[in-house]
Amino acid sequence: MKIAVCVKHAVDETELKIDSEGKPQLSGAAGKMSAFDKNAVEEALRLKSASSGEVVVFMAGTSDSKKTLKEALAMGADRGVLIAVDPLAADTLRTAELLAAAIKKGGPFDAVLCSEGSSDTYSGQVPPMVAELLGFPYAGYARKIELEGQGATIERSLEDSVEVVEVPFPFAASVVSEINEPRYPTLIQIMQAGKKPVDEVKEGDLIPRGQRSQLAVLSMSAQPSTRKHVIIEGSPDEAAAKLLDALKKEGVLSN
Amino acid sequence: LSSVVWAYSENEAVSDEVASAAAEVAKAISGEPVVLEVGAERGGTKAPGKKLVVKGPPQDSPPGVVSEALGRVAKEIRPAVVLIGATRNGREVASSLAAKLKVGCLSEVAKLASDGKTVTGERVVYAGKVVAKVSAGLPAVVTVKIGSYPRTTSPPVGSEVKDVGEVDSKLKVLKREKKEAGSVDLKSAKIIVSAGRGVRKKEDLGMIEDLAKAMHGALGCSRPLSSDLGWLPEEHHIGLTGVTVKPDLYLALGISGQLQHTAGMKDSKVVAAVNTDKDAPIFQASDYGIVGDLYQLVPAIRKALASQG
Numbered sequence: 282m283k284i285a286v287c288v289k290h291a292v293d294e295t296e297l298k299i300d301s302e303g304k305p306q307l308s309g310a311a312g313k314m315s316a317f318d319k320n321a322v323e324e325a326l327r328l329k330s331a332s333s334g335e336v337v338v339f340m341a342g343t344s345d346s347k348k349t350l351k352e353a354l355a356m357g358a359d360r361g362v363l364i365a366v367d368p369l370a371a372d373t374l375r376t377a378e379l380l381a382a383a384i385k386k387g388g389p390f391d392a393v394l395c396s397e398g399s400s401d402t403y404s405g406q407v408p409p410m411v412a413e414l415l416g417f418p419y420a421g422y423a424r425k426i427e428l429e430g431q432g433a434t435i436e437r438s439l440e441d442s443v444e445v446v447e448v449p450f451p452f453a454a455s456v457v458s459e460i461n462e463p464r465y466p467t468l469i470q471i472m473q474a475g476k477k478p479v480d481e482v483k484e485g486d487l488i489p490r491g492q493r494s495q496l497a498v499l500s501m502s503a504q505p506s507t508r509k510h511v512i513i514e515g516s517p518d519e520a521a522a523k524l525l526d527a528l529k530k531e532g533v534l535s536n
Numbered sequence: 537l538s539s540v541v542w543a544y545s546e547n548e549a550v551s552d553e554v555a556s557a558a559a560e561v562a563k564a565i566s567g568e569p570v571v572l573e574v575g576a577e578r579g580g581t582k583a584p585g586k587k588l589v590v591k592g593p594p595q596d597s598p599p600g601v602v603s604e605a606l607g608r609v610a611k612e613i614r615p616a617v618v619l620i621g622a623t624r625n626g627r628e629v630a631s632s633l634a635a636k637l638k639v640g641c642l643s644e645v646a647k648l649a650s651d652g653k654t655v656t657g658e659r660v661v662y663a664g665k666v667v668a669k670v671s672a673g674l675p676a677v678v679t680v681k682i683g684s685y686p687r688t689t690s691p692p693v694g695s696e697v698k699d700v701g702e703v704d705s706k707l708k709v710l711k712r713e714k715k716e717a718g719s720v721d722l723k724s725a726k727i728i729v730s731a732g733r734g735v736r737k738k739e740d741l742g743m744i745e746d747l748a749k750a751m752h753g754a755l756g757c758s759r760p761l762s763s764d765l766g767w768l769p770e771e772h773h774i775g776l777t778g779v780t781v782k783p784d785l786y787l788a789l790g791i792s793g794q795l796q797h798t799a800g801m802k803d804s805k806v807v808a809a810v811n812t813d814k815d816a817p818i819f820q821a822s823d824y825g826i827v828g829d830l831y832q833l834v835p836a837i838r839k840a841l842a843s844q845g
Contacts, residue, residue: 294662294795305666316796317777373641374634400796402661403776404643409599409631418706419600421628424770434710438770439624440779445710446598452706458777459763459770495640495673499656501666508807509823512814520826521836524808525844527824533785533806535726535752 282334282428284325285390287380287411288353290346291315291401299503307501314349317396319356319463320456324426325394326357327461331428335359337390339383341366341376347479355466355474362387362480364487372496377410382487384415387480392433393453397422405455412453420446420454537675538614539567539652543583544574544606544629545621546596552582552687554621557648557680559584559688561617565652570615571692574602583692592700596712599628601703607636608700615675617655619648622679630679640672646684650674663776663795664802683782683803715771722774727753728783730774730801733760734790734811734830738767743834744789750841756781758797775800789830793818810834 296311325336338353340346341364350361364379384390393415398405405421412419424443425436432449438457448454466474484490511527513520528534543558545551551571558569562584571583575595581587590609593601606629610618620630622644634641645657655678656671672678722728729748735741741755748755755772762773774781776799786804790811791797798821801807808824809816810833819825826833 292662294665297662297665299665305662373631374638377635397777400663400776402643403663404641405627406631406634406641406643409628410635412600413603413632413635419628419632420707421599422624437624438715441771442712442714444598444712447708447710449706458759462764495676496642497671499669499671501661501668504660504664504667504802506820508821510819510825511823512819512825512827517828517832517836518839520828521833521840522844524824524826524837525840528785528806528808529844531785531806531823533727 282329282332282392283388283390284329284334284336285384285387285393286318286321286325286336286338286353286358287393287395287407288318288322288338288340288349289315289399290340290342290349291399294401303503303505305501305503312346312349314352315396316400317398317456317458318353320458320460321394321396322353322356322358323461323463324456325392326464328392328426328428334391337362337387339380340364341371341379341484343368350479351474352466354477354479355471356464357466357470358477360478360480362482364482364484366484373404373406374410377407377414379484379487380407381411381414383482384411386487389451391450393417393451395453395455397455397457408453408455415451415453417451417453418448420448420452423454423456424460426454426456426460537616539565540613540615541565541567541569542572542615542618543569544572544618544626545623546574546602546625547621547623548578548580549687550621550623550626550682552689553682553685554619554680555583555688556685558619560685561619561648561650561655564650565616567616572606574605577695581692582688582690584688584690585692586694586696587692589695589697590700591697593703597703598705598707598709599625600632600707601705603629603632603636604703605700606633609698610637617650617674618677620677620679622681627679630677634677637675637677640676642670642672642676642678644681645670645678646681648678648680660799664799665795682780715769722754722756722772722779722781725754725781725783727751727785727787728756728774728781728801728804729753729787729789730756730758730791731761731789732758732791732797735761738765740831741767747834747838750838751787753783753785753787758791758794788818788822789834791818792816793821
């Protein structure tokens with residue numbers, strides 16, 4: 282069983298600073314492995330252990346994002362592929378095209394796993410696009426994946442329903458965070474990850490740079506907070522009574 | 537490129553919202569809004585203009601089949617903008633359709649506008665911290681944020697049918713089931729009482745649930761309680777990867793207020809929070825805060841409710 286996992290080095294939204302003009306300071310912002318990607322790596326490792334094979338981690342990113350790839354290797358992935366991209370020119374379709382091309386080149390793979398969306402921009406576009414470009418059947422929002430014979434049975438977690446689907450190999454899937462509890466690498470694993478192979482490929486060598494992206498971010502600004510930030514003091518009984526008074530005045534308590 | 541603006545969602549209520557978005561974009565580019573249905577014709581479809589029934593694949597087809605069917609018609613009609621409701625299935629349909637058509641895709645956008653060359657809109661990124669104004673050159677695929685447009689109420693004026701023939705799918709749907717604990721409808725709840733890591737034991741959730749009932753509200757939770765601890769079904773999970781809610785009142789009990797959580801409740805009308813940590817980020821997202829122990833405050837609020845009637 283050969284599994285490709287796609288990960289993203291995402292802006293750490295909890296560390297993202299907003300400047301005095303209300304603009305996020307993205308240049309030099311701290312990055313980390315997109316939170317839910319750990320679930321995708323974990324699931325790939327779990328599926329591999331159920332069969333044996335190889336887990337290869339793919340990432341389109343800059344060289345300073347390598348630590349995310351190393352983290353996936355520390356968790357137990359066998360090797361990594363870093364597609365060096367120009368971050369300013371990256372958009373979702375281009376990213377998906379690069380990942381699909383690298384997966385095709387490094388394949389054949391039985392499965393491609395992603396997370397449902399990245400923790401920074403959470404568009405969730407890349408996984409279905411990669412599947413589309415590879416021509417793989419795609420099961421998004423998987424909360425359970427079971428390998429069976431020549432494929433997998435997957436539970437898709439939708440808003441108010443669960444859909445059980447069956448896909449043959451090779452397939453692609455995105456996972457939701459409830460699918461598993463990602464492991465924490467040990468210190469030894471973290472040290473060993475440095476010795477695991479990472480191939481670096483240039484994006485232009487995979488697919489020549491085409492026309493400029495048609496997508497653009499025109500502006501970004503901090504979400505203004507319109508909350509009142511009233512702190513209610515007093516003993517629990519006093520505070521509770523004051524809170525209910527305030528909520529009544531707001532007209533949000535039903536009778 | 538035509539000046540047609542498509543609206544599609546597999547969910548009827550969402551379809552009515554996307555139809556309103558399509559009407560707005562179409563007006564801006566002097567185009568025509570068209571509401572799409574895939575598979576069988578729906579009875580109660582609302583549309584600002586015409587509707588287009590894409591026949592071939594059965595109703596309730598998986599996203600991959602829907603995007604293939606839409607792609608076949610799109611290659612012929614060449615719509616300027618394809619608007620799709622940002623449900624989980626809708627997001628998949630949009631992304632794979634964009635990859636098929638090799639066009640840009642914008643995700644979960646509100647406040648759409650167009651000048652005929654690009655489509656622009658606003659979306660929330662970095663777990664709710666930042667609003668980005670984004671743009672895509674036409675033609676483009678856009679998923680429309682749920683709840684960001686009112687529902688269209690008028691019936692369609694005219695309807696057309698396109699038959700795309702059979703669509704093969706390697707993915708087979710074996711069954712669909714309503715999620716357990718479907719008794720809580722967080723999306724339509726006016727009051728939500730939500731529990732976080734401040735709750736020490738699973739059994740203590742009973743006290744929170746009682747309070748929710750007494751307030752005629754629904755019970756929600758932050759991610760650790762559903763995903764990590766498994767104390768509540770995933771359907772109660774409010775946050776970036778869970779349900780997005782906007783009740784009149786959101787009462788957060790023992791929730792620290794990480795961005796992943798507040799992304800799911802920040803549009804609530806009034807937010808109140810109880811937390812022992814005065815520096816918990818939830819207080820930045822609240823109108824009313826009580827720095828205290830929920831184990832004292834929950835009974836006190838119950839008591840105050842009873843005495844105030």
